[in-house]
Amino acid sequence: MDPRTIKALAELTDEGRFEQIALAVLHHAEPLCAAFSQQGVNAFGKTRASPVDNIGFVRAVCPAHMVVAHHTTAAERGLKAKWMAAGPRIGDILKTAEVVAEERVRTPDLKATLFLTTNREPDERLVRDSVALGASHGMTVEIWSRARLAHVLDTDPAGQRIRRVLLDIEQELLSPELLSHLSTTSLESFAPVHERGVWIGRDLDRRLLQSRQPVSFIMGESGSGKSVACFCTMSQWVAGGDFALVIPEDVVDEATSLSGAILTALQRLHPQLADTPSALALASTSRPLLLLVEDINHANNPSRAIEKIARWAAEPASGERRGAPAWRILCPLWPSAIHGLPDSARRLIEPMLVQPSPFTDMDGIAAVAAKARVAYKSISTVGCHALSKALGNDPLLIGLHEFGGTSAPKEIIADFVERAMHRCEGQTSRPAGELRAALSRLSVEMLERCRMSPTWTEILQWPGLHPDLDAIRQLVAASAVVRLEGRSDRQVLVFRHDRVRDHLLVDAAASLHSAGTMSDALLEDPFYAAILGDLVYARLTDEGLLERVSHSNPSPSSMPSSARHTERPHARNWSRWRRPGSRRRAIASPISAPSAMQWP
Secondary structure: OOHHHHHHHHOOOOHHHHHHHHHHHHHHHOHHHHHOEEOOEOOOOOEOOOOOOEEEEOOOOOOOEEEEEEEEOOOHHHHHHHHHOOOOOOOHHHHHHHHHHHHHHHOOOOEEEEEEEEOOOOOHHHHHHHHHHHHHOOOEEEEEOHHHHHHHHHHOHHHHHHHHHHHOOOOOOOOHHHHHHHHHHHHHHHOOOOOHHHOOOOHHHHHHHHOOOOEEEEEOOOOOOHHHHHHHHHHHHHHOOOOEEEEEHHHHHHOOOHHHHHHHHHHHHOOOOOOOOOHHHHOOOOOOEEEEEEOHHHOOOHHHHHHHHHHHOOOOOOOOOOOOOOEEEEEEEOHHHHOOOOHHHHHHHHHHEEOOOOOOHHHHHHHHHHHHHHOOOOOOHHHHHHHHHHOOOOHHHHHHOOOOOOOOHHHHHHHHHHHHHHHHHHHHOOOHHHHHHHHHHHHHHHHHHOOOOOEHHHHHOOHHHHHHHHHHHHHHHHOOOEEEEOOOOOOEEEEOOHHHHHHHHHHHHHHHHHHOOOOHHHHHOHHHHHHHHHHHHHOOOOHHHHHHHHHHOOOOOOOOHHHHHOOHHHHHHHHHHOOOOOOOOOOOOOOOOOHHHOOO
């Protein structure tokens, strides 16, 4: 038993508080006490005069069975009088005997059980005498001493919940109530930062909620609504009373089993949690535990992590029997994340892939209308359609767009960043230009160091940013463009969206190129293919840049994102520069354009 519990019980002098604890334990641990009402404590937790503290009748038994309880914090030397006194102030056993005798007038064959609880340890003579005195009046006496109460409070998950609420000792065993609480906490930690009022229901939400396959990889480009759909699914799951948990990508990286990953994720939310029982033991095939893998694209080795998750579907977790699992996994990923998979792994995950449909015209109209409602703007359906089409039916651009601002797709993100700098200026009195310069230098450092999701500790150690740290702290506090996420010992810098980050990295690459300081290593790194593609696309007339990039990085993997949301003539220029046989070989391989690129 936990000495903290023994000590806390022994030190209780508040009769009302002790009665709450004892009654909660009896309600949970003793089936006979399920029907107890509470006569001895009022609604404010204070004791009141009553022949008994609790009384009730066991349901559906014959003969009738009455149960009674008395609770006390009396000192050990006063326990005998409290329980057995026969003088003018009779003890609890004789008080109960009078109530039982009165009831037996109506029910002669009535059975009776008396529960005596105490935060002391009665001596063996008092235990024997109390049981004998009860028996002489036709009652069974059950004594719940401090040790017996503490055993339930320490070794039972529900008991530990009682202990946490009433004794303020943190819960170490997982109970349904704690898992439900952690589900809500986990859900809020994953919530996308932008306004929830602008989200719309999509077919993907329904597909994810109704799916019965153990693992679903939601594959789509950045900004296609994967994370929002997963969050909406998890929200409905938790709102329905089921359990759910977000598992960060680094937990998947390090886990050797699904059970281990679940435990680690839970312990990050509740560090006091012991290793057992497993969350899977509280779930079932009819009410599975929903697991949402966060940011698998940023894992140290996304391909390996994806294959690991896929193989979990074929293996029962610890403590599970084979058959339908008591869990489901949702994992958003980018198409590029599966490029490094071997053929066997590709075949394994193909049946698990779920691809969001592009935003339709109707989706775009609904999204613009929702954003207008949140902004208290009046706009017609025709106006919603026109604006959505101008933004390429792109959910991210619709989300970032501000009414009255630009509706040119290629300027939306830049306009969003500019507005964020001025809002931060209003909050901090630091000039917007100074904030923007600090953000630019941060982007340059990230680019040069190949750190797309640096920890705050890393940022503090980058000498080039020391003059900008106060400005960066203010940007983080504002949380419009960048913010910190994760545990306090490993907080990670994340951006409003990956495409916002990439926009800033393209600006950083342009600064390095203009200053003549862009390294060959950066140019040759395939990881920066899309960034370099966007830079080249923005500077198609810069022959020096084109030559240098085409010779250093001949096979980046994706079309520059700016080409997906711009006018047809620029896309044609890109195509001419990319034409087969050109000496400027592929900066980016053409891919199937999203709906935003299907010009009329």
